Every structure is written in C-alpha cells, then in structure tokens.
Amino acid sequence: MRLIFLGPPGAGKGTQSQKLAESLGIPQVSTGDMLRQAVAQKTPLGEVARGYMESGGLVPDDIIVGIVSERIQKDDCAKGYILDGFPRTVVQAEKLDEALRSAREHLDAVVNIVIEEEELVRRLSGRRVCEACQRAYHVSTSASKQGGVCDACGGRLVTRADDEAGTVRTRLEVYRNQTSPLVQYYRQKGLLRDVEGIGSIQDVFSRINKAITRQGSDNP
Numbered sequence: 318m319r320l321i322f323l324g325p326p327g328a329g330k331g332t333q334s335q336k337l338a339e340s341l342g343i344p345q346v347s348t349g350d351m352l353r354q355a356v357a358q359k360t361p362l363g364e365v366a367r368g369y370m371e372s373g374g375l376v377p378d379d380i381i382v383g384i385v386s387e388r389i390q391k392d393d394c395a396k397g398y399i400l401d402g403f404p405r406t407v408v409q410a411e412k413l414d415e416a417l418r419s420a421r422e423h424l425d426a427v428v429n430i431v432i433e434e435e436e437l438v439r440r441l442s443g444r445r446v447c448e449a450c451q452r453a454y455h456v457s458t459s460a461s462k463q464g465g466v467c468d469a470c471g472g473r474l475v476t477r478a479d480d481e482a483g484t485v486r487t488r489l490e491v492y493r494n495q496t497s498p499l500v501q502y503y504r505q506k507g508l509l510r511d512v513e514g515i516g517s518i519q520d521v522f523s524r525i526n527k528a529i530t531r532q533g534s535d536n537p
C-alpha cells in the first residue's frame with residue numbers, strides 16, 4: 318500500500334503514520350525525521366536544511382524531492398510505504414506523480430487529518446520528543462512515566478526548536494499557504510480520506526483504518 322499522510326503540523330501525522338506503518342509492515346518515510354537526522358549528523362544536507370527548518374519555512378522542493386525519490390526506491394519500500402510530511406507543495410506532489418508514473422505505481426489513498434488551529438497550537442507547545450529515538454510525548458496528555466526521559470529508550474526529552482511559539486505560527490501559515498492546496502489536489506484525484514484528528518490516539522487510529530479500507534466516496 319502506498320499512502321500519504323496530510324495535515325497541519327501537530328495534527329498527529331507522525332504518531333499515526335508510525336502506528337499504521339507498524340501494523341501494515343511497511344516503512345514510514347518521514348521527511349521531517351530524515352532532515353532532523355541530517356541536521357544532527359551535520360551532513361551537507363543537514364547544513365542546508367537547518368536554517369529553513371529553524372525558521373519554520375520549507376526546505377526547497379528539489380532537495381526534498383531528491384531525498385524522497387531515493388528513499389522510496391530502496392528494497393524495503395517495494396511493497397509500499399507511508400509518506401509522512403511529503404508532499405508539502407503542489408510541485409512536490411506533481412514530482413511524486415511523475416516518479417510513480419514512470420515506475421508504473423500508484424497511490425492507494427491520502428489520509429487528511431482534520432483539526433482546528435487552536436488545538437494544534439496547544440499540542441505543539443506541549444510537545445516533547447526523544448532526542449535519541451524521536452518518539453513524541455505531550456506534557457499533559459501523554460507524558461512519559463519519568464519526567465524528561467523517554468519510556469522506550471531512556472533518551473532525553475526535548476522541545477523541538479521549531480515548536481517554539483513564534484515558529485509554530487510561521488509553520489501554520491506555511492501550511493495554509495503552501496500545503497493546504499494539496500487537499501483539493503488529491504480530492505480531485507479521488508484519493509482523499511478526511512479523518513477527524515480529535516480524540517485519543519486509538520480513536521483516531523481506528524478512524525484511519527476504516528478510512529483506508531473503504532473505497533473512496535469522493536471520486537470525481
């Protein structure tokens with residue numbers, strides 16, 4: 318299965334796509350995680366990406382398209398994958414379509430997590446991530462058992478640089494201007510599955526499973 322997870326920052330794309338990837342036995346391809354890893358390792362990609370990420374802007378399309386195209390050609394993606402955080406612009410979506418077409422492959426669905434902006438700000442400002450394994454927590458709704466320490470690997474929990482208040486506003490604006498047109502783009506293709514993002518992780522996960530197993534009701 319080839320899926321895309323779409324939605325504003327803080328909607329739960331990372332958490333849900335990771336859970337779904339595990340249950341389907343296919344990789345989760347998160348461009349945000351790939352970039353953060355490159356930044357942490359100070360690779361040439363990381364050095365270029367850092368400034369864009371810290372300001373809340375987008376890394377240029379050609380760079381992102383390059384890393385995703387390379388990643389989805391790896392053996393572990395042969396049976397499918399979940400793209401988390403990509404595409405984020407219409408140009409990226411068109412490039413992905415081209416790459417799929419030339420590989421004679423197609424997308425199965427685009428999960429669009431729908432959630433109000435007020436809730437996104439609340440979530441992002443309380444979000445903490447493990448600096449070692451990237452697992453996400455929230456200070457009030459899903460805190461780690463031992464404050465500041467990851468339950469899964471014992472790593473240190475930190476606030477992502479781009480979750481600071483000013484940057485969050487920029488990221489939401491970037492989503493509205495550059496990424497939200499993809500909702501219409503995929504709706505027109507009959508691939509979009511809207512899923513309400515409010516509720517427990519398990520509730521949202523059940524909705525996603527239902528949404529991807531039913532045939533699209535929004536075929537044009």
Ligand code: AMP
Nearest residue numbers: 348349369370374375376381402403405
């Ligand atoms: P995320 O973890 O998906 O919120 O991504 C964190 C940051 O990485 C974003 O705010 C962007 O700066 C950058 N980024 C991730 N995915 C993309 C993409 N598809 N296109 C451009 N920039 C991206």
